[in-house]
Amino acid sequence: MKNLLLFTFIIFSLIGCKQKKDTINIKKQKNEIIIGQIDSLYSNILNEYRELWIHIPESAKDSFSCKTKYPVLYLLDGPSHFSSVTGIIENLSHSLTVPEMIIVGITNTNRTLDLTPSYVARAKYQSGGGNKFLDFIEKELIPHIEKTYPASIYKTFTGHSLGGLSVINALINKQKLFNNYIAIDPSLSWDNRAFLNVADSILSTNKFNNRGLYVGVANTIGTEMDLDSIPDTDFTFHIKSILQFVNSLETKKDNGLLFKWKYYNNDTHASVPLISEYDALRFLFAWYTLNAYELTSRNSTLTAQEIMKLINAHYANISDQFGYEVFPPERLINSMGGLFMSNKMPKKAYTLFKLNIKNYPKSTNVYESMGDYYLSQSDTLNAIKEFKNVLKIGENKTIKKKLERLINRFNKK
Known part of the structure; x- marks a missing residue:
């Protein structure tokens, strides 16, 4: 499958002043369109290698100064969303709506283990490794990116579904790690809403100044139901968990968090990431555009x-x-x-x-x-x-x- 992707390794001297010694130099063909490169990192915390999908702005190789740096967007489920998010940011940055960014697509070897904050014995897959995974991001991945690439300290963290749950976990437990948090149809029903209740408490008592959160909510209940009168069923447990979170957060006006959420009536859990990413970036970087x-x-x-x-x-x-x-x-x-x-x-x-x-x-x-x-x-x-x-x-x-x-x-x- 990897041979079918529009990826290749390219020499780092084309993307910035710092070089990675073990980069493979494959000559770029004239008929190739390259949107990124594949890197990898061994984690002592996770005891395994992790593959990383990296996008560097095209302007990086044309920069006049080694001091040029770029904000970084850390993207969970990287292989699933890398090309779409890269396209959105390239489009919006070309119109100077958002800044150019480095994109780091993070892969998983055990997705449910990585992205869930608590262990659930009855779960079908291994779970509860979310905090360890966030430690890997904080202590190993981010230092690697900032050392290897022209990366600034300004960071955005985005994820979908269980990835959205992981984003909220990061907001709650590592609120100083990222500037922006994008949670797309997050699985806040996890562990019978145990984490959701903890998150609500922390968001009520802590300050989140200079932090932004955007939550995209998909239509997972069909067109027959009204959003304001959803019955309590197993089928509606997912969306009602998210609505409980966003509605409660809207009442916390004094916690300093820049917050917005949107319900996408015409989008399913699978289709909502693309439009949510676009809207989230427009909201979180509204201050960037000069009129x-x-x-x-x-x-x-x-x-x-x-x-x-x-x-x-x-x-x-x-x-x-x-x-x-x-x-x-x-x-x-x-x-x-x-x-x-x-x-x-x-x-x-x-x-x-x-x-x-x-x-x-x-x-x-x-x-x-x-x-x-x-x-x-x-x-x-x-x-x-x-x-x-x-x-x-x-x-x-x-x-x-x-x-x-x-x-x-x-x-x-």
């Missing part, structure tokens, strides 16, 4: 200085959240500058192009944009200077020809 349309509106009365102040404040907040400095994305600032040029607001455009040069001094694009700005202002001398800066960084035939024409024109004056 560029508002700042660049033709009707805006903001000055260049006021726009800069708002941009700096927005990315200062992101930096505080992530624990490291985050610069406004080059393509966003460049696009905003281009809009200002189109709207005949050259002073605002100049301010943004200058910001990009400050933040991305090794990018050819920032000097080319500034050169085009000067050309629009009939400042040929400064345009020539900026285009020369492009060529100092690397060969560019288009800019070279453009520069030659400008110099010839300037010399004829």
Whole structure:
């Protein structure tokens, strides 16, 4: 089966400044689409190897600084959800709705043992190894990821079904380990709701400041039943356990937890992960998106200085959240500058192009944009200077020809 997956091992020098010594170097073929690589880690806590499915943002190999880091999403049942979650994050990060992220898909050798917080003698499979499994994540997996990959300390933990139960277990017992928790149709009925009752108590008495939780709830009762009047049956025990949890949590307004839940009437237990992941990421990273349309509106009365102040404040907040400095994305600032040029607001455009040069001094694009700005202002001398800066960084035939024409024109004056 593994031979059918769109995976391969790739050399780590392409993804960051740190390299893994035992990485297998398989040449990437031109007709391959690669979304990740397979890593493995021996756990002394679990006494076994664990396979890891790793996605590194494409921009990591193009980063200008070894200091570039990325938030990490730790994904339970990795093989089942890796491709869909990777696609969602790549799509949302391209639109700057969420940050680019490293994705770590965690595999199981004994799923029920790993993901359940208590032992149930009558259970069909081994159980109760959930806390040991979380110890493995905290003490072995996360240090390995942060040592091997360009990973930041900002982390999201997500799981479905028993994986969702494990996520809630982590929120309760290791609340400082992750920043965000995504529990998708979690199996909170486990052990006759014994863990659910413990969780409810802890959520009532503890503080969860700067932590976020999203719970997705699938329709596991059919269309004939009303969500507000579900009878007590074995068939409804699963969803009623989740509803007990989310309804109780909604009353705990002073525990500091950023919380939202949603019922997906048109989705089953099997189909709900995809849409829940999308909605969860939109909710948990709502603070990430800069409202560029508002700042660049033709009707805006903001000055260049006021726009800069708002941009700096927005990315200062992101930096505080992530624990490291985050610069406004080059393509966003460049696009905003281009809009200002189109709207005949050259002073605002100049301010943004200058910001990009400050933040991305090794990018050819920032000097080319500034050169085009000067050309629009009939400042040929400064345009020539900026285009020369492009060529100092690397060969560019288009800019070279453009520069030659400008110099010839300037010399004829």
